[in-house]
Ligand SMILES: NC(=O)C1=CN([C@@H]2O[C@H](COP(=O)(O)OP(=O)(O)OC[C@H]3O[C@@H](n4cnc5c(N)ncnc54)[C@H](O)[C@@H]3O)[C@@H](O)[C@H]2O)C=CC1
Ligand SMILES: CC(=O)C(=O)O
């Protein structure tokens with residue numbers, strides 16, 4: 436199979452769809468891999484490293500999209516990339532379609548087969564291609580939040596862990612999944628006062644068992660959210676309804692009652708965000724202020740640590756890329772329900788129910804289009 440890896444063009448995004456090691460595996464299985472010139476240059480993955488792994492280095496994205504059967508990317512296709520997608524071409528990348536009707540329509544019109552990393556599942560009930568980036572983003576959320584709490588960023592001028600004689604900052608994490616657990620872990624590490632809210636008692640039990648007296652776990656209700664958000668110094672938004680738009684759990688009114696200079700980090704912004712006042716920002720210009728509350732809403736946080744993130748992502752995606760390349764998309768999707776759960780768009784039809792529901796479009800089950 437001909438596999439193409441375009442250079443990412445989302446602002447400040449330096450991750451790459453395939454590492455040289457992943458290219459080498461694919462080439463060893465008899466596939467032809469085209470990597471766009473300088474795709475990995477920012478993270479010390481030079482064209483020479485890709486050449487040594489057996490890749491063909493290609494000058495332009497146009498050549499990649501014109502010649503590849505399977506495109507392996509990181510972020511959702513940007514406006515200039517969408518018209519390059521072709522009928523019957525397989526696209527494997529993050530998509531986050533629920534809050535993005537424009538991209539959804541463009542993918543449907545292209546006739547491509549779009550498989551979203553973030554809705555591929557595993558047999559443990561997890562999202563194995565989202566999890567590595569959620570680990571990164573959860574850990575980064577605390578360093579981004581700590582920076583935003585500095586006075587010259589508009590923050591309260593607080594150190595997360597406090598010092599002798601001065602209390603630690605109050606960190607509230609909404610959603611105790613992969614992002615939330617990693618954020619809580621780093622916040623505990625810097626000795627902040629950490630509270631996690633979740634609507635899953637099971638998750639709260641696991642966190643309580645794992646971290647004991649270092650963490651406060653709270654069942655999430657409107658009452659509990661109001662109580663904990665209003666007194667927080669840093670709030671991390673980390674909820675997820677897989678594939679669907681994030682629920683708006685913190686209203687504008689709740690934000691207006693927060694401490695001046697408190698910080699919100701909305702990691703769930705890639706699914707539309709869980710604070711009413713959130714809007715997506717970029718790594719180039721990550722923060723803005725509403726009612727004196729600093730908001731950090733970057734939809735590709737792992738792009739800031741692109742080297743770590745590229746390796747972590749490839750560890751998870753490679754088995755699925757190999758399956759798609761070795762078997763072809765139809766057999767790979769038919770054989771594996773977990774990969775099939777990643778299928779969001781199939782030649783003009785929407786095949787992921789939560790996306791169709793949130794965008795008010797009609798839904799066709801993946802099994803039906805593959806039959
Ligand atoms: N901005 C960025 O760069 C990145 C964003 N993300 C996003 O972060 C979000 C969280 O991802 P994960 O932690 O991997 O998901 P996860 O599925 O591991 O955890 C989500 C948690 O939210 C809880 N939850 C769902 N609805 C809730 C509600 N109404 N109230 C309270 N808790 C609720 C669930 O019980 C679950 O424990 C996703 O939107 C994901 O796409 C992930 C990586 C990078
Ligand atoms: C998950 C996601 O949106 C990212 O890694 O950029």
Ligand SMILES: [Mg+2]
Nearest residue numbers: 628648649650
């Ligand atoms: Mg304590």
